[in-house]
Amino acid sequence: xxxxxxxxxVSTGTIIAMxxxxxxxxxxxAGEKIPVPPGDxxxxxxxxxxxxxxxxxxxxxxxxxxxxxxxxxxxxxxxxFPSRKEMETIMPKLIAGKRPPWDLIICCALYAPDFxxxxxxxxxxxxxxxxxxxxxxxxxxxxAYREFYVKFNGRIYALPMDGDVHVLHxxxxxxxxEEYKEKFREEYGYPLGVPQTWTQYIDVAKFFTENTPxxxxxxxxxxxxxxxxxxxxxxAAAMGVKYFDEDMDPLINTPKxxxxxxxxxxxxxxxxxxxxxxxxxxxxxxxxxxxxxMHVWWVDMREFTAQAKVPIVGDTAxxxxxxxxxxxxxIVRRATMPYSRVALVPKDIxxxxxxxxxxxAYRLSHSDYSIYSAADPYCGLDPYLxxxxxxxxxxxxxxxxxxxxxxxxxxxxxxxxxTIREAREHLEADKANLAVGFPQPVWPGAPEYxxxxxxxxxxxxxxxxxxxxxxxxxxxEWTKIVEKKGRESQKKYYAEFVKAAKKLGxx
Amino acid sequence: MKLSFVQxxxxxxxxxxxxxxxxxxxxxxxxxxxxxxxxLHNVSFSMGQLSxxxxxxxxxxxxLTSYRFWTGVMRVLYYGGVGTAMQVVLGxxxxxIIYNFTRGWKQIMVLSLFIxxxxxxxxxxxxxxxxxxDPAYSVTNAFLAILGVKGPxxxxxxxxxTSVMIAxxxxxTPLPLLLIxxxxxxxxEDIYEAAKIDGASNWSIFWNITxxxxxxIIVIAFMLRCMDTYKFFDKVYVMTRGGPGDATELPALxxxxxxxxNFNLGRASALTWVLAAGAxxxxxxxxxxxxxx
Numbered sequence: 105x106x107x108x109x110x111x112x113x114v115s116t117g118t119i120i121a122m123x124x125x126x127x128x129x130x131x132x133x134a135g136e137k138i139p140v141p142p143g144d145x146x147x148x149x150x151x152x153x154x155x156x157x158x159x160x161x162x163x164x165x166x167x168x169x170x171x172x173x174x175x176x177x178x179x180x181x182x183x184x185f186p187s188r189k190e191m192e193t194i195m196p197k198l199i200a201g202k203r204p205p206w207d208l209i210i211c212c213a214l215y216a217p218d219f220x221x222x223x224x225x226x227x228x229x230x231x232x233x234x235x236x237x238x239x240x241x242x243x244x245x246x247x248a249y250r251e252f253y254v255k256f257n258g259r260i261y262a263l264p265m266d267g268d269v270h271v272l273h274x275x276x277x278x279x280x281x282e283e284y285k286e287k288f289r290e291e292y293g294y295p296l297g298v299p300q301t302w303t304q305y306i307d308v309a310k311f312f313t314e315n316t317p318x319x320x321x322x323x324x325x326x327x328x329x330x331x332x333x334x335x336x337x338x339x340a341a342a343m344g345v346k347y348f349d350e351d352m353d354p355l356i357n358t359p360k361x362x363x364x365x366x367x368x369x370x371x372x373x374x375x376x377x378x379x380x381x382x383x384x385x386x387x388x389x390x391x392x393x394x395x396x397x398m399h400v401w402w403v404d405m406r407e408f409t410a411q412a413k414v415p416i417v418g419d420t421a422x423x424x425x426x427x428x429x430x431x432x433x434x435i436v437r438r439a440t441m442p443y444s445r446v447a448l449v450p451k452d453i454x455x456x457x458x459x460x461x462x463x464x465a466y467r468l469s470h471s472d473y474s475i476y477s478a479a480d481p482y483c484g485l486d487p488y489l490x491x492x493x494x495x496x497x498x499x500x501x502x503x504x505x506x507x508x509x510x511x512x513x514x515x516x517x518x519x520x521x522x523t524i525r526e527a528r529e530h531l532e533a534d535k536a537n538l539a540v541g542f543p544q545p546v547w548p549g550a551p552e553y554x555x556x557x558x559x560x561x562x563x564x565x566x567x568x569x570x571x572x573x574x575x576x577x578x579x580x581e582w583t584k585i586v587e588k589k590g591r592e593s594q595k596k597y598y599a600e601f602v603k604a605a606k607k608l609g610x611x
Numbered sequence: 612m613k614l615s616f617v618q619x620x621x622x623x624x625x626x627x628x629x630x631x632x633x634x635x636x637x638x639x640x641x642x643x644x645x646x647x648x649x650x651l652h653n654v655s656f657s658m659g660q661l662s663x664x665x666x667x668x669x670x671x672x673x674x675l676t677s678y679r680f681w682t683g684v685m686r687v688l689y690y691g692g693v694g695t696a697m698q699v700v701l702g703x704x705x706x707x708i709i710y711n712f713t714r715g716w717k718q719i720m721v722l723s724l725f726i727x728x729x730x731x732x733x734x735x736x737x738x739x740x741x742x743x744x745d746p747a748y749s750v751t752n753a754f755l756a757i758l759g760v761k762g763p764x765x766x767x768x769x770x771x772x773t774s775v776m777i778a779x780x781x782x783x784t785p786l787p788l789l790l791i792x793x794x795x796x797x798x799x800e801d802i803y804e805a806a807k808i809d810g811a812s813n814w815s816i817f818w819n820i821t822x823x824x825x826x827x828i829i830v831i832a833f834m835l836r837c838m839d840t841y842k843f844f845d846k847v848y849v850m851t852r853g854g855p856g857d858a859t860e861l862p863a864l865x866x867x868x869x870x871x872x873n874f875n876l877g878r879a880s881a882l883t884w885v886l887a888a889g890a891x892x893x894x895x896x897x898x899x900x901x902x903x904x
Contacts, residue, residue, distance in 0.1 A: 192871045199656050199874075218874075222656045328854050377764035378746040381771070381855035386746050552873045562856035566768030577678065584673070588653070588875065 137236040140467075141174035147460040148176030154464075155194070156210035157187040159484035160265060160445055163210070163468050163477060166508035171467060177460045188330065188383075190215040191551060198224040204450045208461040210265050213253040213444040214550055217597070220256045221548040226451045229260040231462040241470055244489045248538060251604040252546045253446050263469040266445035267488025269537045270338055272423045273391070273405050274298055274398035275416065278312060287315060299398075299426045300435055302339050302367055309374035312397045322374040324390055324399045327565040328383035330555035334442035334544065338400055340364035341438035341542040342428040346611070347553070350602075352594050354582040356557060357575035365564055365571035372565045380565035392416065400425065402443065403534045407481040410520045422533030425540065439537035442544045445485065471497075476505045479527075482514050486534070493531050501527035543605055547597035549589045556581045650880035670881035680882070683862040684889075686772060690861065691840040694776040699833050701780065702787025707821070709788075710795045722792065729785040737849030740778035741766075744850070768855045775850050775859055782846075783839065787832035794828035795821065830901050834894070841890055862886055 138146075154164045161184040168179035183206065185193040190211045197204045198219060211219070219225065232238040245254065249264045256262070278284060279296060288296035292307050299305035309322030316322075325335045337345070343360040355361070372379050376390055390396045391405060392414045406420050427437030447465035449458055467473055471491040477483050478492045479500040487493060502519040510517050521527045545553055557578045564574035586594050605611035614622065650670055652663040674680050705725060713721050728736065743751045744765035752762030765774040798821070806816050822829075844863040847853065853860035853868065860868075866886065870879035 191874065195874055196871065199661060201661070223660075329852070329856075376746070378767045378855070380768055381746070381766055381851070389748065555872065559854075559856050562854060563768070566855050566858070568768055568856060568858075590655075
């Protein structure tokens with residue numbers, strides 16, 4: 105009763121003053137950045153639901169306790185989904201017009217622009233401004249990933265969780281074999297070595313397929329949907345092929361593009377049967393069983409192999425992608441950058457959950473945590489920060505992840521490589537390929553472009569269509585997609601993409 | 612005006628059945644019209660807005676001029692024709708063998724064994740067969756290797772659709788088998804006894820007695836399987852997801868990919884209407900054909 109009386113007795117002037125204080129306080133607060141970790145129970149009582157693909161889901165399970173210690177946040181339900189099924193899993197929830205059931209989403213960057221275009225995600229730049237050290241964090245992100253995956257429509261919407269680029273993997277023992285060296289020189293007239301051009305690559309693949317026991321192949325490639333486009337662009341981009349011209353007319357069926365696909369078809373001849381349907385697990389299996397002598401894959405193939413403790417461990421190496429030899433003797437190389445992961449925070453959840461979700465995403469992305477994740481083969485996350493290439497990061501590849509133990513799902517925790525030299529070579533190869541990177545399409549509609557092109561590439565690899573027929577059909581489909589998505593808006597997004605690529609020297 | 616007893620009862624009855632009518636309208640008729648409406652529009656989502664733009668039947672033109680749609684139709688015809696025929700023929704053969712050569716508990720055991728695949732969830736069956744045909748771990752090829760035979764690449768472009776069909780034949784042959792077995796059991800034995808006394812051969816008995824008498828059941832079995840094939844989705848999704856390329860992309864999967872992968876809801880709705888029209892025409896033709904014969 106007394107409370108009511110005292111409230112009524114407060115003057116209008118006091119109330120105005122109080123309101124002004126409330127309005128001004130956040131501004132004052134914004135000037136003082138929150139330390140990281142906060143050292144308080146800032147998010148106590150907040151239980152986050154996380155959606156992540158089957159690999160990235162490990163992060164939530166490993167680091168939940170640490171995050172709780174930092175700020176009181178709890179990791180509640182962690183929903184895994186099969187990787188590459190982002191659209192089916194996430195999009196229906198976004199367009200249903202209801203609050204999404206997740207507070208944080210970790211998904212492949214290829215799909216993120218389609219999700220962001222729905223307007224269902226929170227811009228994160230204001231959140232980054234609240235914390236100490238975020239400028240340094242943003243500066244730490246490898247420029248390519250920062251330009252292509254973090255920003256959308258000029259604002260920061262995503263934090264990187266994984267950085268992907270294709271790398272050439274090979275088995276040194278075959279290349280160092282004196283008998284093979286001699287025979288190769290006899291047949292091809294130049295020394296056997298890690299291929300520097302795609303023409304050499306085909307020669308070497310053919311040579312090994314023909315000169316090794318049955319069941320061992322010179323190469324393999326991921327010819328299945330939706331990522332065979334990446335293998336195509338490793339060759340095509342080196343020839344100067346781009347996705348579209350400035351009017352969004354497809355450039356994927358130019359004579360150079362046709363030549364690139366013909367080279368890919370030639371490579372498929374020296375690959376295990378069925379490469380037109382390879383989507384990941386088959387390549388890993390073939391490589392680990394020693395059935396393949398060299399191939400292009402994501403950087404973590406070497407990590408998966410070391411983790412599997414198969415006989416070929418110790419006989420694998422990574423190198424920069426082959427390229428196209430120019431008349432002046434220079435070699436143009438391009439390594440496609442397919443996949444990668446980002447974290448997104450939905451807009452339509454309570455503010456406190458958004459704050460907590462941002463904090464968790466930021467911490468998981470930050471090198472404090474990710475330096476361990478990047479070197480841990482169980483989560484499939486690859487370097488995306490400059491600090492992931494530091495001496496400390498290199499050393500981490502020879503040590504267990506100190507932030508996690510072992511569980512039935514993750515039964516081992518030990519360094520991937522036995523020597524610093526191996527770890528260094530591995531990261532050097534990643535860095536070298538990043539330097540000649542070719543970005544995957546990252547604008548709304550990208551998954552459909554990639555899947556369509558990959559489908560026709562698969563058909564060409566299977567011999568159902570010629571390279572020209574396949575690329576002409578894909579280009580026709582791409583034109584239809586452009587029209588369907590709206591030519592003007594696609595032109596705008598693509599111009600932004602090209603601008604970023606040019607800025608990074610990738611175009 | 613005072614209502615008669617019958618009118619009163621009818622009015623009450625209408626009230627009682629109205630919830631059912633409302634539910635039926637809500638879950639079937641409304642979505643149908645919504646789908647029709649969607650099929651005539653270009654649907655887009657941007658910045659939290661779902662917008663519909665009238666496109667005057669362009670979705671239908673796109674579908675009917677789409678290479679993927681027509682190749683899908685050709686595949687479903689192959690799949691439906693060969694796969695369904697195999698299931699029905701195998702069903703007849705196995706049902707009659709079981710009926711004629713086993714009795715009592717042995718019959719029940721053998722029958723139970725044969726119908727087990729049908730009790731497996733289609734998705735699980737798909738996973739099992741994917742494992743059998745996996746390019747890297749093919750159990751089938753490992754088994755063939757023991758016999759000294761080099762197994763093919765089951766999920767390659769040339770064989771993938773047939774491989775999925777094999778999985779489907781394994782799972783669904785039991786349906787015609789069960790129907791035909793039950794049908795054969797309902798046939799009077801005295802006809803068979805009379806035929807035997809007249810000295811008819813087994814083939815003659817089958818061709819002149821069993822087959823004509825079971826014809827209606829065989830037609831029903833064939834039609835049931837055809838209908839399932841027309842909307843076939845689960846195993847293809849699990850085993851190949853339409854690949855390699857589009858080698859196993861049947862119309863139902865193509866519709867799914869358009870709707871839930873590419874989110875072309877207008878085109879996906881148009882696809883469902885075209886497929887529905889196709890189904891109606893096809894089954895009318897079926898009926899006419901079987902009635903005539």
